[in-house]
Amino acid sequence: MKTISLPQSLLVFLFLCTCTADPLGEFCNNDSNIRSSSQISANIEKLLVELVSKAAITGYIATSYGKDQDTVYGMAQCRGDLSSKDCSNCIQDAAKQIRQRCSNQFDARIWYDYCFLRYNNRSFTGKVDTSFGIYYFNVENVTDPTTFNKELGDLMDKIRSQAVLPKNQGLGRGRTVLSPFVTLYALVQCTRDLSQLDCAQCLAIAVGNFPNFCNSRKGCRVLYTSCYVRYELYPFSPLDLNKTIGVTSKAVVVYP
Numbered sequence: 713m714k715t716i717s718l719p720q721s722l723l724v725f726l727f728l729c730t731c732t733a734d735p736l737g738e739f740c741n742n743d744s745n746i747r748s749s750s751q752i753s754a755n756i757e758k759l760l761v762e763l764v765s766k767a768a769i770t771g772y773i774a775t776s777y778g779k780d781q782d783t784v785y786g787m788a789q790c791r792g793d794l795s796s797k798d799c800s801n802c803i804q805d806a807a808k809q810i811r812q813r814c815s816n817q818f819d820a821r822i823w824y825d826y827c828f829l830r831y832n833n834r835s836f837t838g839k840v841d842t843s844f845g846i847y848y849f850n851v852e853n854v855t856d857p858t859t860f861n862k863e864l865g866d867l868m869d870k871i872r873s874q875a876v877l878p879k880n881q882g883l884g885r886g887r888t889v890l891s892p893f894v895t896l897y898a899l900v901q902c903t904r905d906l907s908q909l910d911c912a913q914c915l916a917i918a919v920g921n922f923p924n925f926c927n928s929r930k931g932c933r934v935l936y937t938s939c940y941v942r943y944e945l946y947p948f949s950p951l952d953l954n955k956t957i958g959v960t961s962k963a964v965v966v967y968p
């Protein structure tokens with residue numbers, strides 16, 4: 713075994729660093745292994761090129777690549793409160809990381825705070841899917857759960873009804889001033905392929921799971937294939953803030 717001195721190893725690291733951000737989570741369907749003879753890997757690469765080049769134009773793209781057995785369907789979407797530059801950076805990271813993390817699967821999904829990307833050999837658009845979930849919650853709890861949960865519920869109702877309006881493209885966001893020093897910020901986002909009814913359903917399931925995963929926490933995120941829900945006691949949307957404050961969070965991954 714060859715050992716290398718510290719300065720050298722640092723140099724090697726810097727040199728090799730592709731510097732893509734880590735995702736919040738991914739789902740690699742282990743029942744979707746790619747056969748070595750298949751054309752599908754090459755098609756996934758081609759699909760990703762298209763997702764990366766076009767997603768940031770409107771913040772959403774659903775497309776496919778290839779033919780017959782080797783067709784692969786893909787979707788990429790950014791949160792609706794982002795600049796196209798932030799969107800583009802996120803989709804680029806997602807495309808790189810999904811191939812590294814799910815290198816041998818044709819059914820793969822990857823979640824970032826700013827974007828979501830997936831592909832499969834079956835068409836999936838217009839189908840609501842909450843089978844796989846990732847939850848991030850603040851380790852701290854609020855001091856007055858009764859009032860907080862009431863205000864949170866009211867704010868969620870309000871922004872969910874925004875999200876289902878076609879003109880809002882699946883996005884709802886808002887805030888509630890809880891006291892002179894404390895403001896609650898929340899954002900919900902459905903994937904844009906969903907009908908009003910399916911968007912409402914996805915968000916209802918996410919919010920319905922608050923008691924299980926977000927119970928009186930100071931902040932929480934629910935990441936599903938079809939929708940995203942987040943609330944915090946600090947601004948986290950680029951539209952609300954100048955700088956996001958880091959907090960300690962724990963993740964829970966729920967398999968179907």
Ligand SMILES: *[C@@H]1O[C@H](CO)[C@@H](O)[C@H](O)[C@H]1NC(C)=O
Binds near residue numbers: 739740741742
């Ligand atoms: C797929 O298999 C890998 C390796 O065994 C495992 O780490 C991962 O959790 C599995 N993914 C799912 C969704 O079951």
Ligand SMILES: *[C@@H]1O[C@H](CO)[C@@H](O)[C@H](O)[C@H]1NC(C)=O
Binds near residue numbers: 781833834
């Ligand atoms: C997707 O791939 C699986 C496994 O190779 C295959 O059984 C299935 O028919 C494919 N689906 C489509 C729509 O081609």
Ligand SMILES: *[C@@H]1O[C@H](CO)[C@@H](O)[C@H](O)[C@H]1NC(C)=O
Binds near residue numbers: 851852853927
């Ligand atoms: C928050 O409440 C949960 C139970 O609801 C508890 O397990 C956890 O330790 C609390 N966290 C803190 C930081 O007190």
Ligand SMILES: *[C@@H]1O[C@H](CO)[C@@H](O)[C@H](O)[C@H]1NC(C)=O
Binds near residue numbers: 950951952953954
């Ligand atoms: C950024 O901070 C300034 C000064 O604190 C504030 O006036 C402004 O509203 C903030 N910008 C946004 C987008 O919230």
